[in-house]
Amino acid sequence: MIQVKKLNKSFGRVHVLKDIDLQVNESDVVVLIGASGSGKSTLLRCLNFLEIEDSGEIYIQGQLVDPRKDDLNRVRQQVGMVFQHFNLFPHMNVLENVIEAPVQVKGMAKEEAKKLALSYLEKVGMADRADAYSSQLSGGQKQRVAIARALAMEPRVMLFDEPTSALDPELVGEVLGVMKELAREGMTMVIVTHEMGFAREVGDKVVYLDEGRIVEEGTPEEIFEYPKEERTREFLSKVL
Amino acid sequence: MGFGEIFRSTMSSFLEATWVTIEITALSLILGTVLGLVFAFFKISSIKPLQWLANLYITIIRGTPLIVQIAFFYFGLAQIGINMDSFTAGVAALGIHAGAYIAEIFRGAIQSIDRGQMEAARSLGMSQRLAMRRIILPQAFKRSLPPLGNQFIIGLKDSSLVAYIGVSDLYGVALSEAAANYQQFETYAINGLYYLVLVLIFTLLLNRMEKRLDVDGGTR
Numbered sequence: 001m002i003q004v005k006k007l008n009k010s011f012g013r014v015h016v017l018k019d020i021d022l023q024v025n026e027s028d029v030v031v032l033i034g035a036s037g038s039g040k041s042t043l044l045r046c047l048n049f050l051e052i053e054d055s056g057e058i059y060i061q062g063q064l065v066d067p068r069k070d071d072l073n074r075v076r077q078q079v080g081m082v083f084q085h086f087n088l089f090p091h092m093n094v095l096e097n098v099i100e101a102p103v104q105v106k107g108m109a110k111e112e113a114k115k116l117a118l119s120y121l122e123k124v125g126m127a128d129r130a131d132a133y134s135s136q137l138s139g140g141q142k143q144r145v146a147i148a149r150a151l152a153m154e155p156r157v158m159l160f161d162e163p164t165s166a167l168d169p170e171l172v173g174e175v176l177g178v179m180k181e182l183a184r185e186g187m188t189m190v191i192v193t194h195e196m197g198f199a200r201e202v203g204d205k206v207v208y209l210d211e212g213r214i215v216e217e218g219t220p221e222e223i224f225e226y227p228k229e230e231r232t233r234e235f236l237s238k239v240l
Numbered sequence: 241m242g243f244g245e246i247f248r249s250t251m252s253s254f255l256e257a258t259w260v261t262i263e264i265t266a267l268s269l270i271l272g273t274v275l276g277l278v279f280a281f282f283k284i285s286s287i288k289p290l291q292w293l294a295n296l297y298i299t300i301i302r303g304t305p306l307i308v309q310i311a312f313f314y315f316g317l318a319q320i321g322i323n324m325d326s327f328t329a330g331v332a333a334l335g336i337h338a339g340a341y342i343a344e345i346f347r348g349a350i351q352s353i354d355r356g357q358m359e360a361a362r363s364l365g366m367s368q369r370l371a372m373r374r375i376i377l378p379q380a381f382k383r384s385l386p387p388l389g390n391q392f393i394i395g396l397k398d399s400s401l402v403a404y405i406g407v408s409d410l411y412g413v414a415l416s417e418a419a420a421n422y423q424q425f426e427t428y429a430i431n432g433l434y435y436l437v438l439v440l441i442f443t444l445l446l447n448r449m450e451k452r453l454d455v456d457g458g459t460r
Contacts, residue, residue, distance in 0.1 A: 079363075089375055090379065105364065
């Protein structure tokens with residue numbers, strides 16, 4: 001589904017990603033963990049080309065993507081993204097947020113888009129708030145709408161960039177619940193998170209990054225129960 | 241003679257001049273808003289020459305007095321063969337003047353929109369241009385309304401300077417009325433009153449517009 005080869009990325013003099021190799025298979029849930037500044041968010045943002053790599057190769061569904069030549073708007077339609085700060089469009093209500101891209105980008109008829117949007121809002125439990133504006137929603141509700149908005153483009157893979165980090169603790173569960181449901185349905189997902197319990201329960205593969213390198217990757221059991229690397233053990237002892 | 245008498249004797253010419261002031265303000269602010277939008281885009285554009293052009297425009301306009309700009313447009317351009325009547329020259333000078341300030345207002349508003357908005361739009365497959373039009377500009381426009389309203393009120397009062405190139409606007413009429421009746425105190429006080437009423441009406445309209453656009457009640 002996604003393959004990354006020898007990816008390097010620097011911001012100015014800071015070398016953020018160093019020779020990253022990553023494989024994301026169809027229907028897999030890949031969880032990226034690591035301290036802040038380890039490069040995990042940057043890696044995720046490279047996968048839909050919000051950040052452009054300096055060198056290396058990224059294949060989306062077997063196709064090598066050249067961000068300097070290819071139509072990234074087309075690539076991004078297949079790669080949905082959910083952000084830490086939701087980024088709902090505040091001048092539009094919930095329904096308008098969700099139909100915006102299908103109508104404006106795909107040219108879908110409004111009525112059809114509304115039906116589609118409502119089905120996804122139903123899925124995240126927000127259909128009854130279709131008329132609300134984002135300022136009237138809680139953080140958890142905003143994030144669920146943001147998930148529906150990304151799903152409405154019917155992407156092949158979903159990226160989640162710390163989707164629960166900005167939420168009050170009591171609202172984390174509702175968002176993780178929606179994500180679990182997506183995983184169960186076989187959605188391919190790459191998730192940056194600090195929710196280790198979630199990573200262990202839902203992840204097919206856990207990838208630990210430190211200082212821009214992949215230190216260790218494996219099944220949740222391998223990483224959480226039997227970490228091979230000293231740095232992984234150290235990190236886990238701090239967060240678990 | 242008292243206020244009442246002066247008020248009555250100047251009323252018909254002041255009312256006529258009120259229309260001139262409204263016309264010249266409206267036209268110059270429309271011109272200024274169009275110029276402001278264009279140059280705001282130039283300034284945030286990634287094309288360097290457009291940025292330079294916008295910076296040059298804003299620097300010259302903000303760095304020179306409006307009265308000099310008006311004189312330049314009317315007397316200066318006439319000398320090199322570009323003849324405009326005083327009304328047209330006034331509108332052009334005021335519009336170009338306001339445009340520089342409005343450009344900065346729009347640029348600031350556009351850049352104040354959270355980066356995440358553009359990222360979210362792009363992540364959904366929207367092009368830069370589409371995201372600008374559908375996501376950034378509507379929010380930026382709303383955010384620019386309070387400073388824009390402020391600029392419009394300044395523009396209304398600035399329009400009084402065109403009296404110096406012979407336009408019979410509110411201030412122009414005040415000059416000639418005061419010269420004729422020798423009642424400087426009353427005449428200019430009444431003149432100020434006309435401007436004040438215009439500004440109050442303007443403020444009311446702007447507030448109403450701001451409220452109408454405030455559909456979501458918040459910024460995020």
